């Protein structure tokens with residue numbers, strides 16, 4: 209493989225980026241996480257479920273701004289009132305009343321939760337949640353699943369250097385491994401502040417895992433016995449499983465829930481919510497950020513929530529997501545490829561079980577990008593309300609061509 | 618206040634001696650005059666320092682001959698960097714003097730080859746230098762992985778398996794890095810069909826420019842002149858090791 213000229217503008221902007229930005233594009237948006245040379249790196253605009261790259265190519269998009277777009281890019285129901293608020297003023301000295309409107313709205317909507325604080329990124333919310341759990345319990349240790357992503361803070365990120373000791377009290381277990389979890393609770397008896405879990409397991413590069421029926425009852429009983437808190441990190445799956453929080457979809461009863469991404473259809477806002485008993489603990493923390501009270505994303509969130517509820521977007525996403533999964537499975541089988549399509553239908557991902565090294569994922573994603581479909585090779589995908597059956601059908605047809613191309617290579 | 622980042626003497630010695638050993642082996646495959654100038658027969662030389670730092674250089678497939686026993690890791694690093702060092706040579710089988718002699722002339726040849734900067738038009742010169750630089754980088758990365766405390770926690774995340782590093786269209790300039798039982802090792806040559814991940818340079822020039830620091834690997838990655846394929850966490854894990862290797866050498 210060599211660099212494809214189709215992406216020459218992306219490549220030349222990236223060359224400039226490398227001069228002034230460490231890594232050119234850092235983190236999960238780095239070309240190194242895609243198929244370098246065969247993928248777009250920069251985007252300029254988007255509408256509905258389609259994004260346009262810096263070279264002017266349009267893609268049916270299945271990354272949806274890493275999950276933040278849930279109703280469609282440029283949705284006027286969200287954007288018009290947000291723009292109106294922007295004209296009136298976004299970041300004022302103190303919050304605008306919409307701050308309270310949104311907190312009330314979320315407390316009424318998200319099962320079991322009685323208070324909300326707002327921040328910008330998911331990392332803010334998960335870090336606050338862990339801090340609150342430590343302060344509330346007076347204990348230090350944090351349990352999380354190996355391979356789970358809870359943000360870019362030192363307590364959970366891949367920044368692992370000897371001077372960063374925030375992970376000294378963080379312990380991992382294989383997701384869904386009940387015995388391993390029991391053992392950790394045993395080993396660190398009386399020391400565990402919290403367990404933080406995503407509603408289901410969505411590790412990078414790997415198949416997604418839905419929890420067994422016995423998983424949450426076990427987590428809850430271990431937490432009860434230990435006096436530890438259960439934090440549901442719903443930042444990625446949020447509103448793609450249930451309008452009432454993904455924990456309600458799985459019948460789980462967390463003490464705190466973190467949200468971000470799709471809450472405002474792409475506007476920057478994250479939230480930490482908790483049960484009424486924990487309000488005092490959260491109230492004892494110093495929580496602030498210059499931009500955390502900006503009102504435009506809150507207005508956007510209010511309208512996004514209303515629209516999601518009105519349209520029953522989850523049912524739609526389940527339906528088109530299932531159509532996508534079925535279509536891809538059939539298209540792959542027609543060319544003799546076995547594929548795993550895992551995760552909830554609204555958040556699917558595909559791997560090739562015979563190729564754990566992901567060469568096929570990379571070939572497939574590059575072939576799809578060339579045909580105008582953006583399917584990430586290593587990160588789970590998302591569908592949105594803006595993905596209509598015609599878009600899925602077009603995707604499946606292009607997938608059939610891509611599998612055929614792979615077969616002949 | 619001391620910096621935790623500072624490499625341990627043992628790390629510096631392991632990296633330096635491993636790289637010198639691999640460079641000598643590579644140079645012997647490239648330089649027939651050097652090869653011919655060596656004393657006849659099979660013998661080997663071991664570079665040894667305290668704290669289990671050891672590298673073996675085999676001449677004509679030999680396994681025994683001489684040991685250069687350095688008094689300290691610092692002495693090993695200094696000597697192999699061209700300074701005057703304290704070491705005691707002692708025999709480890711037949712071929713003692715041959716091994717010492719061969720090492721002396723090969724070490725001098727490596728030093729000359731590594732300080733030589735080929736002209737832009739000197740294609741064979743650039744090719745030879747690229748082979749040596751690639752050898753040094755890959756062996757160096759392995760020693761950093763095996764010995765360095767600073768990147769140890771990051772390196773721990775590299776999954777077991779093999780990474781083939783190669784140049785498109787020039788299959789004989791290639792190396793393989795293998796991670797097994799939390800140890801990383803380097804062997805020349807690469808088998809693409811068996812590799813869990815592939816790091817490929819579009820051409821010799823790109824590889825040369827990246828390894829001499831004239832261009833950033835990341836920039837070339839974006840332009841598609843450096844390709845990553847397969848199990849990416851393996852390759853991504855190499856970049857911090859390569860940066861650290863650059864600091865240590």
Ligand SMILES: Cc1ncc(COP(=O)(O)O)c(C=O)c1O
Pocket residue numbers: 274328329330331332334357358359360406441442443444468469
């Ligand atoms: C489950 C989960 N938690 C936390 C985060 C961090 O969110 P952010 O990137 O907004 O900081 C993410 C982001 O992908 C996520 O998926």
